[in-house]
Amino acid sequence: MEFHKKFLFIDDDADDRDFFCTTMHMIDPTVQCFFAKDGVDAVEQLQGDLEFIPDFIFIDMNMPRMDGIECLTALRQMDRLHTAQIYIYSTTINPKVNQEVMALGASGILIKPCTINELSNLLQQVIN
DSSP: OOOOOEEEEEOSOHHHHHHHHHHHHHHOTTOEEEEESSHHHHHHHHHHOTTOOOSEEEEESSOSSSOHHHHHHHHHTOGGGTTSEEEEEESOOOHHHHHHHHHTTOSEEEEOOSSHHHHHHHHHHHHO
16 A cells, blocks of 8 residues: 555544544545654654654644643754644644644644544545
8 A cells, every 4th residue: 555645643642643543544544644642752753763754743732741832843943844734733722822833833723523523524624
C-alpha cells in the first residue's frame, strides 16, 4: 500500500491517539499516523529526524511537560514545518486562547468530539 499523507498526533492520552488514528484510517486507509506522548516528545522526534515532515499535526492543549501553546510555538520555529497544517485541539477552548494560538500560527482549533462519527466529520473537513 502506498502512503500519502502523514499525520502527527501529539497527546498524552493513548486512547485519544488511537481514536484519532482509527478514525483517520476509516477516512483514508493510505494515511500514516505518527504519535508523540507530549510536546517534549514531539519536539525531540522532529529534531531527531529532519526528513520527517508531517502534512497535518494535531496538538492537545493540556499536556504535562509542554502544553499545546508551548508545543505550537516550538514547532512553528522549525522552518521545515512551514507547510504543515497544525491544529490545536482540546475539550474546551476559551476565546482568548483561540486568538493566541491563531496568532502563533495554528491552522485552526478543534474541540475534541466524543464519537467516531463526529471526529470523522471534523477530520474530513480539516483534510479536504
